[in-house]
Amino acid sequence: MGKPTGFIEYDRIPSPVRDPLTRTRDWNEYSLPMPVVDLQIQAARCMDCGVPFCHTGEEIKNGVSGCPLHNLIPEWNDAVYRGEWREALDLLLKTNNFPEFTGRVCPAPCEGSCTVAISEPAVGIKSIEKAIIDRGFEEGWIQAQAPQKRTGKRIAIIGSGPAGLACADQLNKAAHNVTVFEKSDRIGGLLMYGIPTMKLEKDSINRRVNLMAEEGVEFVTNIEAGKDIPMAQLKAEYDSVVLATGAGNARDVKLPGRDAKGIHFAVDYLTQSIKDNLDNGGVQTLSAEGKNVIVIGGGDTGADCVATALRQGAKSIYQFGLRDKLPDLRAIQNPWPQYPKVFQMDYAHSEAEAVYGADPRQYLVNSTEFIKNEKGELTGLRTIDVDHVDAERNLVEVPNSEKIWDAEIVLIAIGFAGATPSIFKDFKVAKTNRHTIEAAKGFYRTDVEGIFACGDARYGQSLVVTAINEGREAAREVDFYLMGETFLP
Ligand SMILES: Cc1cc2nc3c(=O)[nH]c(=O)nc-3n(C[C@H](O)[C@H](O)[C@H](O)COP(=O)(O)OP(=O)(O)OC[C@H]3O[C@@H](n4cnc5c(N)ncnc54)[C@H](O)[C@@H]3O)c2cc1C
Ligand code: SF4
Structure with a gap:
């Protein structure tokens, strides 16, 4: 101490x-x-x-x-x-x-x-x-350390988010030959295309990927495993396959007018902005400039949308959440050491306050209709206020609280409903009732021999730190499966 x-x-x-x-x-x-x-x-x-x-x-x-x-x-x-x-x-x-x-x-x-x-x-x-x-x-203390000898075992990791990268790093340390397949044009999963640059500069991802490549990990981009390389080929060419494909199945807001032009999933919007910064000299092709923007979803992804729309020069930004404002101090039912559910000013909310003079968050607001013009373009969003009615925190609509908000862009940030459906079709692995890949925590084995799963694809939508942990633990199980023993932590 x-x-x-x-x-x-x-x-x-x-x-x-x-x-x-x-x-x-x-x-x-x-x-x-x-x-x-x-x-x-x-x-x-x-x-x-x-x-x-x-x-x-x-x-x-x-x-x-x-x-x-x-x-x-x-x-x-x-x-x-x-x-x-x-x-x-x-x-x-x-x-x-x-x-x-x-x-x-x-x-x-x-x-x-x-x-x-x-x-x-x-x-x-x-x-x-x-x-x-x-x-x-x-200080230059972090240097590539490739294993001296290889085991000769070949492992395919599908998906290059934090779970896939951590799994690859660990299995490479255990001296296996590891290939990471990524369907996108860049390595990193949501670290690259999802989390905005102002939170995580992309050079730091490239620096890590280059280091891992120097240590012997092979990276293959623009390949959708299961389609560009069928499962049978992967199984024939590799001793083991790890599915670290994320929870890519974004939840939708199915309301009248959903087909209006101007409604986007948060991840698509954030990805386009990051791509434009990396490949298009910063010229934003899906820009909120001069537009009224509403983000549906009160969480962190919604906050990232707020920060991005701000930088693009949006005319106004609101972020709608169905939940009540969190208390300033822990509630009695949320004691230490639980994760504290308390009010916080995220980076995006401080920025919005500095630019527009107010926190963009609106609480207990339910969207009821997207409004469009005769050209099919979004012009507004109809909402109604809601409130808690009982101790179970069920919500009811507040009478006479309907509003129409100007909006030319609405961003849907209400989370993810499990893994992308094609994963189950392409890899024939069993699905949980949460639409994630069935593979028990601590074992990470799917019901298909030699195929493992980790990260958001197995756990459901989570955090970078959880995904890294899943990747590390899955690597240990793969090593044990291949070698009959493991020295990985
Ligand atoms: C917008 C946004 C912001 C977030 N911000 C934070 C944050 O600030 N802090 C935090 O802790 N967490 C954050 N999260 C959550 C965090 O990013 C995820 O929990 C984490 O990235 C999950 O890691 P993963 O490796 O399981 O999956 P992902 O990061 O989703 O990576 C999966 C990868 O697999 C690829 N893939 C899928 N199918 C195939 C296939 N068939 N073949 C090849 N490749 C395939 C995908 O293209 C993707 O690159 C955020 C999430 C979002 C959406
Ligand atoms: S990785 Fe672990 S130690 Fe680091 S900030 Fe997250 S929870 Fe804390």
Whole structure:
């Protein structure tokens, strides 16, 4: 433990960010590095509580509590406090293949279950994680380490999101020959095409992919496995196949007027914007410039749409959610160490407030109709307010609360209903009643011999950190299946 009295002496220092107004004028990352002295003060706040819930990664009441990767948080906090950055990096890389991603995009369930957070703001764990890995790259400590010998076993990983990449990284470390197939034109899954650039700059994904390629992982893009390479060919050419194909089945809003021009799924809209930034000199081909934008869905993906539409110069932006505003402090039924369900200003909401003078979120609003003109173009959205009627939080419509909102663009961000249906057809694997691939947690085996599944395709829509964990655990099972033993963690 670095400093026994650190948690008494020091306050939490929030992770530094760029000014909300100025950063909406570009697509660069909104977070800033934290000065080393502040990082050491933050690390000193770790009380080395003895039973650190921050690294448990347990599910409590449908929410993850603590780090799903079981990152060795108190240990690396201690190393950072002592200025032993290399030691901190070695500890971090024991459990997390890609801290440069989680240190930027993770909602940090670790912090919600930090023991200091029982009475004070949590230790700034995520800022420290980001600083450790960024320093590792800056110092040149992260170098390609290809295995000396290969086992001769061949594994095909289908899908290159965080689950597929983590699985590939681990299996490559176990000296197998790994090929990652990706149907898109770039590697990274939702890290590349989904999470906006201002949250995660795409160079950091390319840097990791190049490193893995140098270590021997083969990457093949623009190939849809199951179609361009049929399952029979994959089974014949590889000793094992891992499906890490994500939860690509976006939920729709089936309302009158759904065919109006101007309604898009959030992921399609975000992907187009990222592609335009990467390939089109930033010229936005699906632009909200000068338009009234409504995002249906109160979650993080909706927030990413808000931040993107802002940068494109939208005239107005609203984000509608069916739920009530969260409380400022934990409710009695949401105690520590559960994931805290409390009100937060996401980066996008601070930006919208800076640009339009108000938080764009509207709570307890239900959409009822898309309104279009004679050319079939979207012109508005009809809504009605809803309210809770009972302790089960069932919703009823509030009489006389109908409204019509101007909208030339509506973005649907209400989540995903499991894996893309074609996966079940192409790979003949069993499906759960949640439309995910059937493969038990901890085993990751599907009902088809030699085919494994992990990440959002198996678990359902989740987080980058959960996907990395699934990829790591599935790799261990594949290694065991192929070798009869495994040394992977
Ligand atoms: C817009 C958005 C923002 C998000 N932001 C965050 C965030 O800030 N923090 C966070 O923790 N989580 C976030 N998430 C969730 C997180 O991105 C996912 O949980 C995570 O990426 C899942 O990883 P995965 O590897 O299982 O799947 P994915 O990342 O979905 O990757 C699956 C890949 O498989 C490919 N694929 C599918 N079928 C085939 C096939 N037949 N052949 C070849 N390739 C195929 C797909 O093209 C895709 O690239 C966000 C999600 C969305 C949609
Ligand atoms: S990966 Fe996420 S949960 Fe784990 S230590 Fe980092 S920020 Fe916390």
